[in-house]
Ligand SMILES: Nc1ncnc2c1ncn2[C@@H]1O[C@H](COP(=O)(O)OP(=O)(O)OP(=O)(O)O)[C@@H](O)[C@H]1O
């Protein structure tokens with residue numbers, strides 16, 4: 001239904017979307033998630049021509065909407081968008097908000113437009129608000145009217161850009177449940193959202209946007225339960241990371257430990273885990289120092305708030321060896337101190353780097 | 364780490380405070396080099412104020428004690444507790460050295 005090919009979007013020298021190619025089928029409900037600034041809104045805005053793509057093509061049922069001869073108003077009617085802040089017309093009633101555009105743009109009679117409007121208000125649970133003015137509604141009600149108004153244009157695709165992020169927490173659910181109802185009716189929808197639990201249960205497909213593109217694309221199960229790529233994992237697990245590039249074996253241990261400690265206290269990591277982490281950093285770095293070709297070394301501390309899992313990750317250059325295998329268990333060996341603090345460890349080669357991943361025991 | 368030394372009649376008492384780790388282990392070694400070159404051979408190392416020890420710390424204690432042994436001397440450890448005690452036990456260190464509750468006990472043992 002929607003075929004996007006080599007879509008790119010720049011704002012001046014800022015490249016936001018780079019060479020995105022993807023196909024969206026009729027009836028798919030796609031959640032678009034990703035960090036702030038990833039280009040989620042820009043992606044939606046390109047699809048309904050609020051932003052003009054810098055290059056590439058967007059085909060809707062075979063028609064290239066980037067063709068200069070295309071009727072933009074018609075594209076927007078087919079790909080109607082619901083925004084974060086419900087932009088209803090304030091000076092007219094809810095009913096008129098729903099009928100004005102269909103009468104003007106779709107050439108509907110007042111009678112048929114009003115009939116449809118009442119049906120839609122019923123669908124969003126607001127049949128008693130037809131005569132009210134937007135100011136008399138709560139935020140959640142306004143957003144439901146905005147959704148009904150969008151539907152009144154009989155779009156083929158609905159684009160939602162964070163439809164609940166301007167709402168009080170108490171009103172989020174009423175709006176989400178309306179969107180759920182639409183999903184069950186088989187409407188094709190693209191939903192940018194920060195509500196990951198909602199994305200997980202409402203969508204048939206999830207795009208994780210990062211690095212200027214669809215970084216990972218999969219079913220909710222794949223993306224939320226078994227993400228394959230690093231950044232997706234970090235985002236889904238709400239993982240926080242501390243990263244340090246260690247140039248040579250002359251690193252400043254105390255400065256490093258102080259920074260890690262600061263990171264840990266910001267995340268309120270348990271005191272015992274913090275102490276264990278400091279011991280591991282010193283001991284493992286020392287092992288790296290004793291083995292060949294270990295530097296420059298990248299060290300990352302990952303903390304998963306939900307599970308309180310701490311991971312200490314080292315990435316060493318090609319040709320380096322696993323430092324955990326370089327020592328025998330003699331007196332004075334660092335291994336007992338290291339291993340007694342670990343739940344598990346893993347060593348593997350990935351993308352030309354040698355990765356030593358250590359998971360700390362929970363206290 | 365701060366290292367303080369006090370000459371008692373039976374032995375040289377070396378008190379450590381702070382951290383004995385990769386960064387400070389060379390200081391420990393240097394101090395003992397200096398003491399050994401002044402013909403000191405009997406030592407009591409006081410861990411009372413030591414907050415943290417890492418394997419680099421253990422290794423340097425082991426290495427210096429071998430050199431002291433080579434000169435027919437002996438090293439005694441005192442006041443091992445907390446994190447330091449844990450590390451000693453985990454590494455099997457506790458069995459290698461004579462360990463005493465206090466410096467006074469260690470000195471008494473040396474005088475016999
Ligand atoms: N009109 C514009 N002019 C210049 N830069 C823009 C414009 N619109 C967006 N950007 C930039 O493009 C990048 C992507 O913005 P976008 O709004 O698409 O992100 P987003 O993923 O929707 O983020 P959020 O989750 O915060 O809404 C940002 O760096 C933003 O500053």
Ligand SMILES: [Mg+2]
Pocket residue numbers: 040041042
């Ligand atoms: Mg946005």
